[in-house]
Amino acid sequence: MATETALKDVQILGRLSEANRLVLTKEACAFLATLHRTFNPTRKQLLLRRVSRQAEIDKGVLPTFLPETKDIREDNTWRGADPAPGLVDRRVEITGPTDRKMVVNALNSDVWTYMADFEDSNSPTWDNIVNGQVNLYDAIRRQVDFKLNGKDYKLRTDRPLPTLIIRPRGWHLEEKHFVVDGEAISGGLFDFGLYFFHNAKKLVENGHGPYFYLPKMESHLEARLWNDIFNLAQDIVGLPRGTIRGTVLIETILAVFEMDEIIYELRQHSSGLNCGRWDYIFSVIKKFRNNPQFILPDRSAVTMTVPFMDAYVKLLIKTCHRRGVHAMGGMAAQIPIKDDPEANKKAMEGVYMDKLREVRAGHEVAHPALSKIATDVFNQHMPTPNQIFKRREDVNVSAMDLLNMNMPGTVTEQGIRKNIEIGLGYMEGWLRAVGCVPLNYLMEDAATAEVSRSQLWQWAKHGVLTAEGKKVTKEYNLQLLREATEKLASKGPVGNKYRLAARYFETQVTGEEYADFLTSLLYNEIITVGGTAAKL
Numbered sequence: 001m002a003t004e005t006a007l008k009d010v011q012i013l014g015r016l017s018e019a020n021r022l023v024l025t026k027e028a029c030a031f032l033a034t035l036h037r038t039f040n041p042t043r044k045q046l047l048l049r050r051v052s053r054q055a056e057i058d059k060g061v062l063p064t065f066l067p068e069t070k071d072i073r074e075d076n077t078w079r080g081a082d083p084a085p086g087l088v089d090r091r092v093e094i095t096g097p098t099d100r101k102m103v104v105n106a107l108n109s110d111v112w113t114y115m116a117d118f119e120d121s122n123s124p125t126w127d128n129i130v131n132g133q134v135n136l137y138d139a140i141r142r143q144v145d146f147k148l149n150g151k152d153y154k155l156r157t158d159r160p161l162p163t164l165i166i167r168p169r170g171w172h173l174e175e176k177h178f179v180v181d182g183e184a185i186s187g188g189l190f191d192f193g194l195y196f197f198h199n200a201k202k203l204v205e206n207g208h209g210p211y212f213y214l215p216k217m218e219s220h221l222e223a224r225l226w227n228d229i230f231n232l233a234q235d236i237v238g239l240p241r242g243t244i245r246g247t248v249l250i251e252t253i254l255a256v257f258e259m260d261e262i263i264y265e266l267r268q269h270s271s272g273l274n275c276g277r278w279d280y281i282f283s284v285i286k287k288f289r290n291n292p293q294f295i296l297p298d299r300s301a302v303t304m305t306v307p308f309m310d311a312y313v314k315l316l317i318k319t320c321h322r323r324g325v326h327a328m329g330g331m332a333a334q335i336p337i338k339d340d341p342e343a344n345k346k347a348m349e350g351v352y353m354d355k356l357r358e359v360r361a362g363h364e365v366a367h368p369a370l371s372k373i374a375t376d377v378f379n380q381h382m383p384t385p386n387q388i389f390k391r392r393e394d395v396n397v398s399a400m401d402l403l404n405m406n407m408p409g410t411v412t413e414q415g416i417r418k419n420i421e422i423g424l425g426y427m428e429g430w431l432r433a434v435g436c437v438p439l440n441y442l443m444e445d446a447a448t449a450e451v452s453r454s455q456l457w458q459w460a461k462h463g464v465l466t467a468e469g470k471k472v473t474k475e476y477n478l479q480l481l482r483e484a485t486e487k488l489a490s491k492g493p494v495g496n497k498y499r500l501a502a503r504y505f506e507t508q509v510t511g512e513e514y515a516d517f518l519t520s521l522l523y524n525e526i527i528t529v530g531g532t533a534a535k536l
Contacts, residue, residue, distance in 0.1 A: 002008050003030040005027055006033045006034055008180075009180065009181045010029055010032075010179070010536070012024065012178055012179075013177045013179060014130070014177030014178075014528060014529065015127070019131070020130040021193055022132075022134055023198055024130065025536075027197070028197045031197045031233075031236065032189065032197075033234070035192075036189060038232060039228065040185070041172055043186055043189075046222050047171060049219070050218055050441045054287065055420075057287055057291075061254065062403060064256075066258060066259060066261070067260045069220070072261055072392060073260045073261070078267065080263050080267045080271075080322040080324055081269060081270050081271070081328070085207055085269050087245060090163075090328065093115055094106050094109050094111045094114050094115070095114065095117055096114075096115075096116075096117060097118075097132070097436055098118060098122065098131075098135055098136060099128075099131070099132075100131075100135045100153070101501035103116065103135045103139050104144060104145070104146075104155060107139060111162050111163055112163065113164075113165055114163070114164055115167055116164060116166050118132060118168055118169055119168065119169050119170060119215050119446075120167075120435070120445040120446040120447050121435050121445040122435040124169065124175070124187060124435075125197075125527075126518075126528055128435070129175070129177075129190070133195060134197060136164070136166070137198055140164070140199050148417040163183050163208055164203070164211065164212070164330055165212065165213055166191070166192075167212070168185075168187070168195075168214075168215075169187030169191055169214065170216075170217075171216065171222060172190065172216065173186070173517075173519060173520065174186060174187055174188040175187045176324050177527065177528070178413070181397045189229070192212065192229070196233050197233075197237065200233075200234075200237055201237065205228070209243050209245060210244050211244070211245045212244065212247070213247050213248075213249060213274065214246045215276070215279075216279070217248065217252065217255050219258055220265050221266070222259035223262040223265040223266050224265040225261070227266050227268075227269060227416065230269050232248070242268045243308065245269055246266055247270050247273065247274055248260075248263075248270075248272075248273050249274045249276035250273050250275065250280070251277075251280045251283060252283040252287075253283045253287050254278070254287065256280075256316070256402055259315070259316060263319070263325060267323075271325060272320050272325035273319070273326075273327060273328065274318055274329075274514050275313055275328065276279065278445075278447035279447040280309075280312060281299075281302055281451050282450040282454055283403070284296070285454040285455060295405075295458060295462055295464060296322060296409075296458070297407065297410050297411055297415075298409055298410065298411060298412055298415030298418075298455075302409070303409075306407040307401065307405075308401070309400060311401035312392045314395045315402070317395075318395040364418070411459055411464050411467065412466055413466055413468055415454065416459070416466070416477070416480060417480060419455055420456065420477075420480055420509075422444055422449060422485045423449050423452040423456070423509075423518075424481070424488065424501055424505055425488070426444050426452075427435055427449065427501035427504065427518065428496060428497045428498050428501040430518075430522060430526075431500055431501055431522060431525055431526065433526065437535060446517075452507065453508050457476055457508060457511055457514055459477075460472050460476075460477050460486060460509060460511035461509075462511070476513070477510065478506055478509065485499060507521075
């Protein structure tokens with residue numbers, strides 16, 4: 001009776017196939033409705049708070065460490081949770097979307113953990129989202145094996161599989177195919193709730209637990225919301241509080257000032273923080289886009305060693321290890337270059353040096369072929385399961401260090417063209433339901449596309465001069481975008497969506513209109529709501 005009551009005014013506006021009815025059961029949908037009704041008002045308030053913070057920044061108020069939470073930062077007695085089963089050793093992680101082939105290949109990789117991604121490397125069509133849930137449901141029960149083009153895809157049985165960690169969508173995204181009381185559910189709540197409801201107890205039975213990566217947060221209050229959700233979810237299904245673990249991606253310039261507070265809010269459920277490098281760069285440009293003192297050069301010049309990125313990494317590691325939790329490094333986006341041995345050697349050396357920098361800094365990969373490089377680095381230079389014991393008490397990072405944009409580099413025409421190619425290429429793939437796009441031997445996702453889009457906007461807004469002496473204007477960006485669109489659309493396969501992508505992209509490169517997220521801007525193009533709601 002309680003299930004039927006919770007299902008009142010719940011509508012599924014997407015296709016309900018026999019396969020996805022496996023996860024979209026009445027009981028699971030009632031659970032989702034309860035989460036929505038309990039927590040969506042707070043989520044909306046927190047999104048409004050983001051708007052207020054942006055207005056303050058636009059007036060010149062720079063972020064800093066919060067005076068009202070100083071006691072939490074200065075209290076050396078509290079700690080996050082001890083590492084949960086399967087999360088003690090996280091030296092090398094792989095990430096990717098949740099299509100069936102990726103799930104099998106990732107779980108067969110020689111890594112310690114696999115982040116199955118419903119967010120930046122996923123285009124959230126209804127089929128992608130629900131089929132991804134089915135794939136993970138099957139993988140956890142070892143019934144995910146399948147055949148494709150005459151090839152068998154099977155989970156290995158000779159040794160344990162990597163620990164599974166799920167990344168739900170950020171707070172800003174909705175799932176318009178699932179409506180409660182006339183309102184679309186949060187994409188993050190949908191992803192978390194469906195996965196948790198079906199798999200939490202099975203994961204514990206298998207020796208691990210329900211583990212999550214939490215993206216795009218801008219404050220400790222947003223972490224508090226996740227913690228409240230975790231508590232209620234565990235109470236409803238009958239699991240002890242603290243069974244869930246969440247790793248927070250520090251990928252916004254505002255969250256970096258609240259890392260202690262974020263761990264504190266999640267401390268019973270915390271499994272550490274992660275350096276979400278590309279989204280972090282995007283956030284810096286986005287938040288300070290109207291401030292000419294925060295203009296960044298070509299993306300290739302914004303490395304992990306420039307002052308504001310170096311300060312970010314060091315403070316994250318120090319904060320995590322002081323609180324007894326993991327400090328995870330960033331993703332290597334390179335793809336092996338099979339037809340050019342010399343170029344491939346250079347690219348793989350770059351991956352090696354990047355991972356060596358991480359292990360030396362105190363940290364604990366986008367393509368399975370990179371796993372051996374990363375594993376070799378960590379095995380050689382980090383023989384212990386983690387480096388939580390490295391307290392980094394030598395690190396002293398100030399607010400101004402985190403905002404120090406001094407770095408070498410210029411804006412070039414090549415950099416502009418590359419940003420256009422990346423943004424356009426990613427958006428075109430996303431509109432075709434592909435959320436992870438290989439371009440120039442790099443795996444581009446929403447984060448890297450956002451960097452490209454935001455740089456083009458910023459350079460046009462402030463009329464930056466390129467190294468070649470050309471002033472970047474609205475007209476200049478649009479001209480280069482038109483050239484790229486015609487070239488890619490004419491050479492692309494029949495049915496490509498370059499021109500559709502360009503119609504959206506051209507609104508984002510002029511220094512005028514600025515969408516909060518590209519994914520929100522494009523979302524209505526990939527939804528399939530309409531007609532009669534599916535019956536549960």
